[in-house]
Amino acid sequence: MARIVFDLDGTLVHSAPDIRATANAVLTARGAAPLTMDETVSFIGSGAPVFVERMRAARALPEADAPDLLDAFLALYEDAHALTEPFPGVREALDALRGAGHRLAICTNKPEGPARALLAHLDLADPFDAVVGGDTLAVRKPDPAPLFAAAEALGTGPLAYVGDSETDAETAVAAAVPFLLFTGGYRKSPVTEIPHRAAFDSFDTLAALVGRHAGDPLVGARPAP
Numbered sequence: 001m002a003r004i005v006f007d008l009d010g011t012l013v014h015s016a017p018d019i020r021a022t023a024n025a026v027l028t029a030r031g032a033a034p035l036t037m038d039e040t041v042s043f044i045g046s047g048a049p050v051f052v053e054r055m056r057a058a059r060a061l062p063e064a065d066a067p068d069l070l071d072a073f074l075a076l077y078e079d080a081h082a083l084t085e086p087f088p089g090v091r092e093a094l095d096a097l098r099g100a101g102h103r104l105a106i107c108t109n110k111p112e113g114p115a116r117a118l119l120a121h122l123d124l125a126d127p128f129d130a131v132v133g134g135d136t137l138a139v140r141k142p143d144p145a146p147l148f149a150a151a152e153a154l155g156t157g158p159l160a161y162v163g164d165s166e167t168d169a170e171t172a173v174a175a176a177v178p179f180l181l182f183t184g185g186y187r188k189s190p191v192t193e194i195p196h197r198a199a200f201d202s203f204d205t206l207a208a209l210v211g212r213h214a215g216d217p218l219v220g221a222r223p224a225p
Contacts, residue, residue, distance in 0.1 A: 005160070106150065146171075
């Protein structure tokens with residue numbers, strides 16, 4: 001059976017509304033204009049520190065405010081899940097993959113605490129044997145180390161990474177892991193410009209893609225453990 005590692009925001013869950021609400025609470029407290037949804041989605045993908053820095057720059061807040069802005073954002077972020085929902089078919093797909101004997105993990109740039117809190121809130125924690133967040137290691141995606149850590153927590157066997165973004169694709173390439181691209185998430189580029197082994201827009205098709213592509217070799221990159 002295969003090891004399947006998933007990104008979280010934009011892949012399994014539509015969390016942009018909660019991320020936007022958190023950001024806007026911080027901005028409003030400082031008299032700054034709120035983010036639009038398009039801005040929010042464009043800032044997601046590289047972890048909370050990068051998101052907050054993009055938010056700060058977009059509202060021309062002083063650079064010296066960056067640490068306080070990040071602290072304020074993180075203080076609200078762990079409980080920011082009231083507006084987040086799984087994408088259609090996610091629960092069924094995870095249950096089917098586990099039922100088939102596959103082992104599942106999360107590799108996200110969302111901090112580990114908020115990631116675990118969100119999974120618990122949505123009753124999605126049980127299928128996953130490991131959660132590697134953006135602050136679990138000293139580095140974040142697209143460094144391949146978090147993906148390697150998630151994979152190693154699942155033991156051995158064929159491996160695939162499922163994500164929605166350019167950062168996820170870059171991580172998979174660096175790790176020499178076949179990448180399955182969910183096209184309904186938060187990518188900024190056309191699908192044709194994102195390296196991937198296969199693309200899908202419905203979780204109903206994921207099990208078949210895993211069976212077809214997990215463990216496919218990638219040439220010219222460090223092999224996954």
